[in-house]
Amino acid sequence: MFPRQGWGCAAPHSTRSRALHVTRTSPRLGLSGSRLDGRGLGALGARGRLGGLGVRCASFQSGEEKSGHIRAGRNEGILFFENVFPLRLQKLLGIPFASTERPPNFLNYIISPTVTGTDPSAIITKASEQHNLSIRATETLLRLKEGGAFVKFTHDGRIPTSEVEKVLKQYLKEKRIKPWWSPWRRMHVSLVKGRPWVEDLFRLPTPRVRVEFVAPEPGVEPVELSQEKLYELFRPYGKLNDIIVQPPDDKVLPKFAYLDYSKIGTAVVARNCMHGFLVGERAGGGKGGTLLRLKYEEKIKAHWIRDWIVNHPRIVIPILAAIVAGITVAVFDPIRTFFVKAHITGSLKIKEAKWYQWVVGYATDFIPWHQKHHDDEGMEAVWDDRKDNIEQIKTWLIETADTFIIVQGPRGSGKRELVVDQALQDTKYKLILDCKPIQEARGDSATINAAAAGVGYTPVFSWMNSISGMIDMAAQGATGVKTGFSETLDSQLAKIWNTTGTALRQIALDQRHKDDKDAHLGDDEWLEAHPDKRPVVVVDNFLHKSQEAGIVYDKLAEWAARLTTANIAHVIFLTNDVAYSKSLSKALPDRVFHQIPLSDCSPPVAKKYVMSYLDADVADDPPPRDGSPKVIPSETRTDLQELDTCIDLLGGRLTDLEFLARRIKTGESPTKAVNEIIDQSASEILKMYVFTLETENRQWNPEQAWLLIKQLAQHDSLRYNELLLSDTFKTAGEKTIRALEQAELISIVSSPSGRPSLIKPGKPVYCSAFKRLTQDRVLQSRLDLAILTDLVKVENATIDKCEGELLRLSEISGQPSLISGRVQYLLAKLAKSQRAVEGYEGEMVGLKKVLANEN
Numbered sequence: 001m002f003p004r005q006g007w008g009c010a011a012p013h014s015t016r017s018r019a020l021h022v023t024r025t026s027p028r029l030g031l032s033g034s035r036l037d038g039r040g041l042g043a044l045g046a047r048g049r050l051g052g053l054g055v056r057c058a059s060f061q062s063g064e065e066k067s068g069h070i071r072a073g074r075n076e077g078i079l080f081f082e083n084v085f086p087l088r089l090q091k092l093l094g095i096p097f098a099s100t101e102r103p104p105n106f107l108n109y110i111i112s113p114t115v116t117g118t119d120p121s122a123i124i125t126k127a128s129e130q131h132n133l134s135i136r137a138t139e140t141l142l143r144l145k146e147g148g149a150f151v152k153f154t155h156d157g158r159i160p161t162s163e164v165e166k167v168l169k170q171y172l173k174e175k176r177i178k179p180w181w182s183p184w185r186r187m188h189v190s191l192v193k194g195r196p197w198v199e200d201l202f203r204l205p206t207p208r209v210r211v212e213f214v215a216p217e218p219g220v221e222p223v224e225l226s227q228e229k230l231y232e233l234f235r236p237y238g239k240l241n242d243i244i245v246q247p248p249d250d251k252v253l254p255k256f257a258y259l260d261y262s263k264i265g266t267a268v269v270a271r272n273c274m275h276g277f278l279v280g281e282r283a284g285g286g287k288g289g290t291l292l293r294l295k296y297e298e299k300i301k302a303h304w305i306r307d308w309i310v311n312h313p314r315i316v317i318p319i320l321a322a323i324v325a326g327i328t329v330a331v332f333d334p335i336r337t338f339f340v341k342a343h344i345t346g347s348l349k350i351k352e353a354k355w356y357q358w359v360v361g362y363a364t365d366f367i368p369w370h371q372k373h374h375d376d377e378g379m380e381a382v383w384d385d386r387k388d389n390i391e392q393i394k395t396w397l398i399e400t401a402d403t404f405i406i407v408q409g410p411r412g413s414g415k416r417e418l419v420v421d422q423a424l425q426d427t428k429y430k431l432i433l434d435c436k437p438i439q440e441a442r443g444d445s446a447t448i449n450a451a452a453a454g455v456g457y458t459p460v461f462s463w464m465n466s467i468s469g470m471i472d473m474a475a476q477g478a479t480g481v482k483t484g485f486s487e488t489l490d491s492q493l494a495k496i497w498n499t500t501g502t503a504l505r506q507i508a509l510d511q512r513h514k515d516d517k518d519a520h521l522g523d524d525e526w527l528e529a530h531p532d533k534r535p536v537v538v539v540d541n542f543l544h545k546s547q548e549a550g551i552v553y554d555k556l557a558e559w560a561a562r563l564t565t566a567n568i569a570h571v572i573f574l575t576n577d578v579a580y581s582k583s584l585s586k587a588l589p590d591r592v593f594h595q596i597p598l599s600d601c602s603p604p605v606a607k608k609y610v611m612s613y614l615d616a617d618v619a620d621d622p623p624p625r626d627g628s629p630k631v632i633p634s635e636t637r638t639d640l641q642e643l644d645t646c647i648d649l650l651g652g653r654l655t656d657l658e659f660l661a662r663r664i665k666t667g668e669s670p671t672k673a674v675n676e677i678i679d680q681s682a683s684e685i686l687k688m689y690v691f692t693l694e695t696e697n698r699q700w701n702p703e704q705a706w707l708l709i710k711q712l713a714q715h716d717s718l719r720y721n722e723l724l725l726s727d728t729f730k731t732a733g734e735k736t737i738r739a740l741e742q743a744e745l746i747s748i749v750s751s752p753s754g755r756p757s758l759i760k761p762g763k764p765v766y767c768s769a770f771k772r773l774t775q776d777r778v779l780q781s782r783l784d785l786a787i788l789t790d791l792v793k794v795e796n797a798t799i800d801k802c803e804g805e806l807l808r809l810s811e812i813s814g815q816p817s818l819i820s821g822r823v824q825y826l827l828a829k830l831a832k833s834q835r836a837v838e839g840y841e842g843e844m845v846g847l848k849k850v851l852a853n854e855n
Contacts, residue, residue, distance in 0.1 A: 068199050069276075070141060070150060070192075077161035078192035079151045079168065080272045081120040082265055085111050086181050087147035087205065113149075116179040118187055120151045127171040135164055141198060146205055146268045150196065165191040190237060190269050194292065195276030203296060205268045207241075209234075209259045210297040213290050216278055220288030224255040229284050233292075234259055237273065238266020258297065271296065333499065336457050340503035343456020344431050344535060381608040382414060382601060382654065383422055389596050393423035393572070396594050398532045402564045403591040404584055405572040409598030410763070411744060412655030415574045416540055418598070429507050429535040431455065431500070431569075436541040438552070444489045447552075451493055455500045490555055497559040504535050504569045527567040535569045543577040545742070553583055561587035578750060600652030600764055607643050609654075613661035639669040646674040651764015681769040685709065689745050690783070699739035703790050704728055706783040708746060708759070713770035718759040720748065727794050728787065781850040788840045788847070795833040795840070802830040 072078050113119035121137045128135050134156045141150040155164065168189045176186045211230065213222045225233075227243045234240065244258040261267040275294040279285030309316045342348040383390065396405055407415045424430050433454050441447040452460040509523055511533045518529060527534065539560065546553055560571040565588075573580065584593065601609065614633040634640060650656050656677065663673035689705040707728050711718055724733045737759070741748050744762040751757040761767045774780055806826050809819055 068197050070139075070152065070196055070198060072152060072192075075157045076138070076152060076154050077164060078196065079120070079124075079153065079165070080148055080190050080192055080196070080269060081118075081123070081151065082148045082188045082190075082269050083179065083182060083185060084113060084118045084120065084142075084149045084187070085144050085147045086179075087264060087268070111179075111181075116181075117177060118179050120149050120189075123171070123177065123187075123189075124151065124153065124168070127168050130171065131167050133159070133164065133167060143198070143272070145203075146272065147265070148268060148272070150192070150198065150272070161191055165189070185265070188265075188269065190273045192273045193277050194274050196272050197275050205264050205271075206296045206298055207261045207264050207267050208297045208299040209261065209267050209271050210256055210295050211259060212254045212256045212293040212295075214254050214293050216289050216291045221286060222254065222288075222290040223279075223284065223286035225257070225279065225284060225290065227257075229279075230257060230259065233277075233279075234270050234274065237261075237270040238263060254293075260299065267296070270294070332459065335459070336499050337503050337506070339458045340456045340500050341507055344429055344503065344507060379414075379417065379609070379612075381605060381612045383418075385601065385605045386414075386418060386598075389418060389598070390422045392596065393419065397423075397427075397536065397570050400528065400531050400567075401594070402567060403588060403593055404560065404564065405570065405594045405596075406580060406584070407572065407574050407596045407598060408578065408580060409576070410600070410653070410747065411576050412653045412763070413598045413600065414654045415598055416538075419538055419572055419574060424536055424538070427536050431504070431535060431537045432540060433537060434540045435553070435556070436544050439541075439545050444492075447489060448492050448496070451496050455496060457496045457499060460496075490551060493552065493555060494559070497556070501559065501563055501568060504537070504563065505566075508534050508568060524567065531567070531570070534567065536572065537563060537569050538572045538574065540574045542573045542575040543580055543583060546577060546583070554586060557584050557587035564588070576744075578748065601654065601657070602652060603644070603647050606647045606650075606652045606657050609657055610643060610647075610661045610664070611640070613658070614665055633665075639671075640664075642670040646670040649765075649768045650674050650677065651767070653763055653765065656763065656765050677765060678768045678772050681763070681765050682772045685745070685766065685769055685773065686779075689740070689743065699732075700736045702783065703787045704736055705740065705745065707787060708740065709770045710774055710780070710784075712746070712759070712761055712767065713774040716760070716767070717749070720756040720759055723759060727791055730794075777850055778854050781847040785844055785847045785851070788844050792837055792840045792844075795837045798833045799830055799837070802826045802833070806830075 070078055113122075121140055124135065124137050127133070135153050136155075137151050137153045139152040141152075143149055153164070155161070172187050172189060178184075178186045211225075211234075213224050215222045224246070227245060230243055231240065239262040240259060241262050242258075242260040244260070246252070246256050259267075259270070261270065271294045274292055277292045279290045279292065281287055281289060393405065393407075407419055409415050420430070420432060437450045438447060438454065441450045448460060452458065505527075508527055511530075512526055513519070518526060521529065537560065539556065542556075543553055560573075563569045564571050573584070581593070600606075611634040614637075646660070647657075650660060659677060660670070660673050663676065664670055668676075689700075690702045690709075707726070708718075708723075711723075720737070723729055723737070726733075729736060737746070737748070740746050741762075745766070747760050747762050748756050749758040749760060761770065806823065809823055809826075812819065
């Protein structure tokens with residue numbers, strides 16, 4: 001246990017000895033306060049007497065009479081003891097003890113010299129007794145922030161002070177006194193040669209000491225000491241790493257030099273022993289001498305961190321990239337996985353919570369005037385017709401076959417409603433990924449945001465993609481190697497979909513219980529054995545505008561293939577493109593896909609759909625107050641007899657049928673509603689395919705679109721290869737036809753072997769719209785005139801080629817008979833083109849008359 005006594009200066013235990021002994025005193029003489037030191041450990045300066053022995057203890061850390069200096073008189077000397085207190089204590093605790101008169105009391109029991117055995121006065125007493133020296137300690141000045149203490153002593157003058165220093169050094173070397181906080185480093189003592197400055201400023205020691213050369217009195221010119229002289233004066237106090245003198249061209253006064261010690265402790269000793277030391281003329285200090293003034297200097301290398309980073313980019317940049325990647329994986333990936341899971345399970349959606357649905361249902365039943373709105377009015381007839389397709393999809397979802405399910409059909413055929421609202425109605429975990437907003441997004445950032453929003457991936461820093469790209473380019477230009485900061489659009493999308501795959505796997509495995517019969521199975525085996533527990537991913541609008549970004553769809557198909565083959569989820573593709581197998585076969589080349597083709601409704605089903613739509617609200621209407629039966633529109637309206645003819649004109653596309661039913665429901669007759677729909681479709685065709693002003697991104701011209709419209713108005717379908725033989729489609733004809741199919745003006749029907757066979761209108765209503773357009777004589781004359789103009793240009797170009805070749809043949813000398821066949825061929829071809837031009841121009845005359853005479 002630590003003794004409860006304090007520590008301070010005390011009278012010697014032998015009156016016959018002239019040496020001063022420091023002994024333990026009462027607790028009041030300890031660190032917290034003393035009659036001797038007045039203020040304790042943090043106080044120095046006040047003087048007192050103990051037992052009339054003349055022993056004085058400095059109590060303030062500001063020197064004698066708070067002057068900041070200690071004076072040594074005749075037959076007196078000053079010693080500095082190092083390692084009396086922990087050197088880093090003041091910095092560690094963060095308490096400015098130099099400006100505090102009362103340090104914490106607990107230090108009395110931790111670092112008191114009487115506890116640690118580092119009491120300087122006691123060491124002097126023991127050393128004097130051992131070596132029979134006549135020295136007496138008269139005053140002790142503690143330096144807590146420097147970890148040492150000054151001790152003023154007196155002697156009889158028979159021995160020099162340097163001999164006292166040697167004796168004490170030898171004593172400490174033999175005894176090897178070490179405090180408990182420094183088991184590897186013992187105490188040291190040195191004789192103070194200068195006039196120490198014992199300031200109580202909050203300045204902490206450093207290994208670097210600044211030595212300034214000043215004049216001892218006005219009118220004396222100081223001398224700048226050389227490195228050799230500085231080494232001679234300061235090397236005895238410890239190992240010097242470097243001596244840095246002031247540059248010759250430096251105008252800073254006074255002149256100075258830097259001493260870099262290897263340890264802080266040696267710098268402390270040198271500063272306290274040599275401050276105020278006067279270098280005489282013989283020692284190289286000039287005629288009047290040179291006074292040394294020492295102070296601690298922070299050794300700061302300006303911007304060394306920045307300079308190291310700038311000078312080592314090949315090391316720093318990969319490290320930063322690794323740190324960023326590590327933070328992303330360790331912090332953001334789990335957060336994003338959580339949000340994707342919440343998006344799929346709906347745990348953060350209030351409207352999908354059971355309690356919310358219960359409250360809404362209860363309120364709906366309680367409030368009698370609240371009516372339920374049906375978004376799928378009349379769809380029962382369609383679902384009855386497609387019941388086999390619905391059941392087939394449900395059956396595939398409980399099978400273990402790891403392949404895709406593809407539902408293909410034209411736009412507006414009800415693919416999404418069939419799968420999501422019917423086949424997956426009872427599926428708890430499903431993810432709907434719509435490719436349309438991803439494909440229609442402009443720019444990489446918008447595409448990344450659209451893909452992240454589709455799966456609930458958050459947080460997403462899409463704006464960082466462009467910034468990191470610029471950083472990567474700058475770093476590559478500086479270092480010559482890629483840093484890996486920037487990521488391509490494909491890698492960003494792959495990261496989003498891979499995180500989604502991780503969330504889907506966790507959702508599937510969360511349904512596993514410890515008490516299951518097959519709980520012993522591994523995760524992969526359990527997923528393979530329970531296909532009904534897998535979530536369902538529905539990829540809607542697959543291959544939407546596929547000609548603009550096929551790579552995105554390829555990556556999406558590869559991700560879907562990984563989900564399917566790893567038994568993580570079932571994947572259903574909804575597409576309008578008939579050539580979907582080309583893209584999906586790359587991802588699963590050894591699988592046979594489950595396919596469901598959807599076509600337009602048959603006329604009986606279409607009529608039933610319209611009738612059901614009209615009668616859908618009758619069940620929710622309150623009964624008449626007079627007790628009469630409800631009025632059913634399909635039974636009371638007489639104009640519904642026109643439906644058969646109208647549906648033949650309109651076709652069986654669900655979107656068109658719903659539009660027709662809504663117009664009839666507002667009070668229009670079926671014939672008027674169909675005519676309005678046909679006229680609207682005709683206007684859309686002219687605007688989108690014929691009169692479009694923006695022709696830069698369009699891969700067809702108005703003449704090609706009009707030729708298809710004109711021929712499809714006359715025939716229900718066209719032969720694909722026959723159309724390619726026409727002069728209008730002679731240049732890039734197949735590419736133009738595919739572009740018009742993607743724009744949904746036409747649809748291409750393939751043969752059983754997969755080759756393009758027939759061309760039909762893109763929508764059933766377009767057939768009637770095409771006929772309506774061709775009945776406009778002015779429009780037909782204008783567009784036919786444009787077609788004939790193009791044909792005339794083609795024939796004139798043929799005539800020019802034939803004439804040019806005939807001219808070159810006529811220049812052959814001798815006119816050999818071997819070229820007569822070629823000449824006859826060219827003449828016949830020229831005559832044929834000439835007859836065609838004459839026929840086209842004759843037709844153009846009639847068309848121009850129509851344009852001139854009719855509005």
